[in-house]
Amino acid sequence: xxxxxxxxxxxxxxxxxxxxxxxxxxxxxxxxxxxxxxxxxxxxxxxxxxxxxxxxxxxxxxxxxxxxxxxxxxxxxxxxxxxxxxxxxxxxxxxxxxxxxxxxxxxxxxxxxxxxxxxxxxxxxxxxxxxxxxxxxxxxxxxxxxxxxxxxxxxxxxxxxxxxxxxxxxxxxxxxxx
Amino acid sequence: xxxxxxxxxxxxxxxxxxxxxxxxxxxxxxxxxxxxxxxxxxxxxxxxxxxxxxxxxxxxxxxxxxxxxxxxxxxxxxxxxxxxxxxxxxxxxxxxxxxxxxxxxxxxxxxxxxxxxxxxxxxxxxxxxxxxxxxxxxxxxxxxxxxxxxxxxxxxxxxxxxxxxxxxxxxxxxxxxxxxxxxxxxxxxxxxxxxxxxxxxxxxxxxxxxxxxxxxxxxxxxxxxxxxxxxxxxxxxxxxxxxxxxxxxxxxxxxxxxxxxxxxxxxxxxxxxxxxxxxxxxxxxxxxxxxxxxxx
Amino acid sequence: xxxxxxxxxxxxxxxxxxxxxxxxxxxxxxxxxxxxxxxxxxxxxxxxxxxxxxxxxxxxxxxxxxxxxxxxxxxxxxxxxxxxxxxxxxxxxxxxxxxxxxxxxxxxxxxxxxxxxxxxxxxxxxxxxxxxxxxxxxxxxxxxxxxxxxxxxxxxxxxxxxxxxxxxxxxxxx
Numbered sequence: 140x141x142x143x144x145x146x147x148x149x150x151x152x153x154x155x156x157x158x159x160x161x162x163x164x165x166x167x168x169x170x171x172x173x174x175x176x177x178x179x180x181x182x183x184x185x186x187x188x189x190x191x192x193x194x195x196x197x198x199x200x201x202x203x204x205x206x207x208x209x210x211x212x213x214x215x216x217x218x219x220x221x222x223x224x225x226x227x228x229x230x231x232x233x234x235x236x237x238x239x240x241x242x243x244x245x246x247x248x249x250x251x252x253x254x255x256x257x258x259x260x261x262x263x264x265x266x267x268x269x270x271x272x273x274x275x276x277x278x279x280x281x282x283x284x285x286x287x288x289x290x291x292x293x294x295x296x297x298x299x300x301x302x303x304x305x306x307x308x309x310x311x312x313x314x315x316x317x
Numbered sequence: 318x319x320x321x322x323x324x325x326x327x328x329x330x331x332x333x334x335x336x337x338x339x340x341x342x343x344x345x346x347x348x349x350x351x352x353x354x355x356x357x358x359x360x361x362x363x364x365x366x367x368x369x370x371x372x373x374x375x376x377x378x379x380x381x382x383x384x385x386x387x388x389x390x391x392x393x394x395x396x397x398x399x400x401x402x403x404x405x406x407x408x409x410x411x412x413x414x415x416x417x418x419x420x421x422x423x424x425x426x427x428x429x430x431x432x433x434x435x436x437x438x439x440x441x442x443x444x445x446x447x448x449x450x451x452x453x454x455x456x457x458x459x460x461x462x463x464x465x466x467x468x469x470x471x472x473x474x475x476x477x478x479x480x481x482x483x484x485x486x487x488x489x490x491x492x493x494x495x496x497x498x499x500x501x502x503x504x505x506x507x508x509x510x511x512x513x514x515x516x517x518x519x520x521x522x523x524x525x526x527x528x529x530x531x532x533x534x535x536x537x538x539x540x541x542x543x544x545x546x547x548x549x550x551x552x553x554x555x556x557x558x559x560x561x562x563x564x565x566x567x568x569x570x571x572x573x574x575x576x577x578x579x580x581x582x583x584x585x586x587x588x589x590x591x592x593x594x595x596x597x598x599x600x601x602x603x604x605x606x607x608x609x610x611x612x613x
Numbered sequence: 614x615x616x617x618x619x620x621x622x623x624x625x626x627x628x629x630x631x632x633x634x635x636x637x638x639x640x641x642x643x644x645x646x647x648x649x650x651x652x653x654x655x656x657x658x659x660x661x662x663x664x665x666x667x668x669x670x671x672x673x674x675x676x677x678x679x680x681x682x683x684x685x686x687x688x689x690x691x692x693x694x695x696x697x698x699x700x701x702x703x704x705x706x707x708x709x710x711x712x713x714x715x716x717x718x719x720x721x722x723x724x725x726x727x728x729x730x731x732x733x734x735x736x737x738x739x740x741x742x743x744x745x746x747x748x749x750x751x752x753x754x755x756x757x758x759x760x761x762x763x764x765x766x767x768x769x770x771x772x773x774x775x776x777x778x779x780x781x782x783x784x785x786x787x
Contacts, residue, residue, distance in 0.1 A: 150369035157359070157366040181352040183343070186359050191515040192438075194373070194527040197366075208743055221527035222371040235768045241758035243750045244742075247765040305764050307744035 143283050154197065154223065155280035157186045158273070161196035161220070163213055166203020167263045168229040175266040187273060193219040198276070201255075202229040203263075204237070206244040207306055210252060214302060214309055217253050224288045225256045225280070227272060230263045237262060251301045254287030323406035324395035331394045331543035332536070336360045338567065339539070342574040349578040364535050370528030375434040379525075382430015387533050389423030390540035397547045398474045400562030405474040413461060413471045413548075420544060423537060424450065427522060434525035442521020445585055446512035452592035453502035453509070459600040460492040460499075463607040464552060473551050480555035488612050491603040493553045495596050500573065502592065503545045507577030511585050546570060614640060618691050621659055628652055641694040646680075646706065649697050653682060653712060661686045661693055664712075667719035669727045673753040676701045678727060682709070699729070708734035726751040 143151070162172060175182050176189065190196045193216045205213060217226070228249050231237040236247035249255055256279065259272045279285040291298060302309050340357040347354025374380055393416060398405035405411055428447065431439045465471045467488070468479050476485070486493035502509040513521045526534055546569055554565045583591065606612060614622070614634050622632055622640065628651065631643040644652055661684035670679040677698040684693045699706055708731040709716045720731045721740045728749040731737075739745060748755050779785045 150366075153362050153366040153369060157362040159363075178351045181347070181354070183347060183355050184353045186355055186362060189515075191519040192524050194525055195520070195523065195531055197370075208741075211743070221373060236761075236765070240767070241761050243747075243755070243757040243760050245761075245765075247761065248768045251766055301766070304766075307746065311743060 147283070151283050152281055155277040158198055158277070158280075159188055159190040159196050160198045160200055161190055161193055161216070162200040162202060163209075163216065164200075164202050165205060165209055166230075166232065168200070168202025171229075171263050171266055171269060172200070172202065175269050180266045180270055182270065182273065185270075185273060185277065193217075194221060196220055197223070198225040198227055198256075200227050200229060201233050201249060204232045204239065204245050205249065206242075206246065208244070210246055210302075211306060211309055211311055214253060222288050223285075225276065225285050226253055226287060227276065228255045228258045229269075230259065230261055232262075234258050234260065246305060252298060252305070254290045254298075256285045256287045320406045323404065327395055327397065327399065327406055328391060328540070330399070331540055334563070334566070335539045335543045335546075336364065338570050339542075342570065345571065345574050346578040349575070360535075364532050367532030367535060368529050370532075372526075372528030372530050374530075375525055378433030379430050379530075382426050382428075382433055383526075383530050383533050383537075385426025386423045386430060387426075387537040387540075389419060389421075389426050390537040390544070393419040393423065393544045394540040397544050398477065398551055399547060399559060400551065400565075401477060401556050401558060402474050404559055404562070408472075408474055411473045413465065413473060413552075416473070416544070416548065420541070423541060427534070427537070431522035431525070436525045438519045438524040439522050441518050442512050442524065445518075446522060448585060449502060449509065449511055449588060452589045453499040456495050456592060456596040456600040457499035457503075459597070459604055460489075460496045461552065463489070463492060463600075463604040466604075467607050467612065473548070477551050477556040484553065484555040486553045486555075489603055489607065490613070491599055491606070495600045495603065496549060496553060497569075497572075498596050499592075500545060500549050500569075501576065502588075504542055504573060506573050508580045508583050509588055510577075510582060511588055514582060615689065615691060617689055618693075621656070621693075624659070625652060625655060635694070636692075638690055639692045639694070641696060643696045643698075646697045646699050649680075649682075649695060650707060650709065650712075652695055653684070653709060656684050656693055656695070657712060660688045661691070663687060664709075664716060664719075665692075667709075667716055667723070669723045669729060669751075671701070671727065671751065671753045672698070673701070678704050678729060680706060680723075680729070704729040705732060706730070707732050710734055725749065728752065 162169070164172070174180055193199075197220075199213075199217060199220065201213065217224070226249075228234065232239070232245070233249040233255070236245060239245050240247055246252070257272050257276045259268055261268055264272070276285060299309075337357055337360070339360045340355065343359060344354040344357055396407050396411050396416065396419070398411050402408065424446075428443045431443050464476070464485060468476055470476060470479070505513060513523065518524075523531065523534065546566055550562065550565045550569060554569070556562075557565070615638060618638070618640055622630075622642075625642065628644055628648045630652070633641040633643070635641055642652065663685040664682060665685045666681075666683040668681050668683075670681065672679060675698075678701050679696055679698050682695040684695065685691075704727070706729060708720055710720070710733070717734060717736060718740065720729075720734050721737060723729050724731065724737050725740055725742055725745075726749050742750070747760060750757065750760075776785070
């Protein structure tokens with residue numbers, strides 16, 4: 140791994156303490172986020188706050204199943220986010236497809252299409268597991284190991300090829316998008 | 318030369334004071350909601366992190382708008398007096414109207430840049446913000462006009478000096494309360510955070526802002542809040558040395574945060590009806606009392 | 614069957630239906646495909662004016678597709694399931710969009726997932742599936758697992774027994 144300059148180290152330590160998240164709530168993982176945000180577990184004490192738009196966000200939470208239709212929107216959203224950006228995959232559905240691994244429309248593993256920094260195992264992960272994962276992610280960012288956004292740039296052709304293999308075409312042309 | 322140092326001190330104090338008070342406000346809100354809340358220096362981390370990111374630009378209008386907003390707010394923050402003539406950087410130009418005009422430069426810069434981003438949410442947010450300005454400025458300006466009529470001066474540091482014997486809040490309590498309600502709207506605190514409603518219009522004007530732009534706009538917001546609260550403290554809570562001024566500033570801030578942490582959000586037309594209803598009527602009543610000389 | 618529903622069934626006697634009582638307020642009528650529109654019209658004029666669902670079932674062993682129209686009455690809460698069977702190899706039927714405009718979307722959906730053509734309904738753009746390139750996915754001879762393998766690569770697991778045993782014994786931290 141490349142050595143970081145002192146400025147990058149300082150910036151990384153700031154990034155690890157202030158994580159603005161964009162949650163793409165497709166499934167049951169969305170139910171685990173409110174208790175994580177509110178009084179019981181309170182993720183704001185780590186500087187983690189929800190943001191409304193991809194432009195402002197640092198991490199994207201994929202909380203559940205993605206099918207071909209939603210994966211297109213996730214890729215749109217991911218490419219709209221500003222560097223450095225991180226992705227957290229929730230639950231077995233993003234890891235290997237979960238119980239609907241043989242469905243005609245759900246994708247099986249997320250890291251084929253966009254780089255994932257942290258996976259949380261479970262179906263669905265409890266808030267304790269989510270906080271544990273955020274602590275792990277903060278540690279990774281502080282050490283400069285969470286380099287998914289760099290990997291996406293370096294291996295852009297590979298990711299694009301996978302996306303096109305599964306989706307046909309990433310950009311949609313239909314009555315709702317023109 | 319001294320004036321320049323004082324103006325610089327204004328900027329530094331405003332930056333550190335308001336950013337740490339924002340963190341304290343988040344902590345207070347968290348305690349009200351029985352959470353632990355972020356540390357008080359969280360907002361410093363947020364701003365510096367935002368400045369460390371790699372943003373997208375949306376054309377030169379957007380870039381220029383953000384810079385104009387920051388410049389306007391900083392220029393206004395430079396000339397605001399802080400509680401006494403000693404801490405007034407430019408004693409000849411701290412007229413209330415000068416401050417209001419300069420303040421509009423920042424707001425207009427923000428409106429221009431955000432509309433320049435081309436996002437529909439941003440346009441809706443800007444139109445909401447300008448409508449809200451229309452709402453709170455009317456009662457606020459009437460109260461300030463009656464204050465200016467009562468003291469026969471529009472210069473802020475002279476107003477501060479004239480309040481040596483009794484705070485303006487005690488002279489015209491009605492006006493003070495109305496100005497505080499308007500201040501809540503200016504700060505964009507909870508019942509009046511219509512322009513940046515994240516659940517409805519995706520944080521409104523800031524929709525397209527990423528990274529450094531967001532950080533710059535956050536700093537602009539910090540200076541704007543410094544100006545707004547300082548004006549209220551100067552005009553209504555009288556003078557004193559810098560320490561007293563800071564105490565008053567913090568008290569006003571904490572009160573606004575406490576009120577905002579227990580209230581939900583107004584809809585846009587409810588906000589206008591609210592401001593142009595009771596507060597505007599009471600502001601006129603206050604002006605009538607001042608005209609008739611029925612002050613305490 | 615409530616009395617009003619049995620009266621209605623008597624009116625429909627002329628269409629030669631096979632009547633099946635599912636519940637107190639739910640009756641299934643199976644008829645041949647050329648009489649469906651007439652039965653639907655009769656039911657609609659007798660108060661069953663709400664098309665709450667239109668769906669399709671694939672009976673691959675009989676080589677038939679079953680179309681089901683579920684009609685609901687807001688007057689007495691009764692439900693009529695009008696069902697018919699069409700040929701699976703050449704699935705064609707007439708549209709009911711003149712009776713219920715909402716049927717346009719149900720027909721689009723059925724066309725998308727079962728491949729049924731509806732004569733008279735020209736708007737057959739894809740509704741849910743984007744860039745679909747296989748046979749209609751809800752037909753029973755479509756193998757979703759095969760499709761998923763082909764399109765969505767799976768994660769390969771390499772079983773390392775010795776490492777697992779070490780984790781199990783607590784020698785290393787997995």
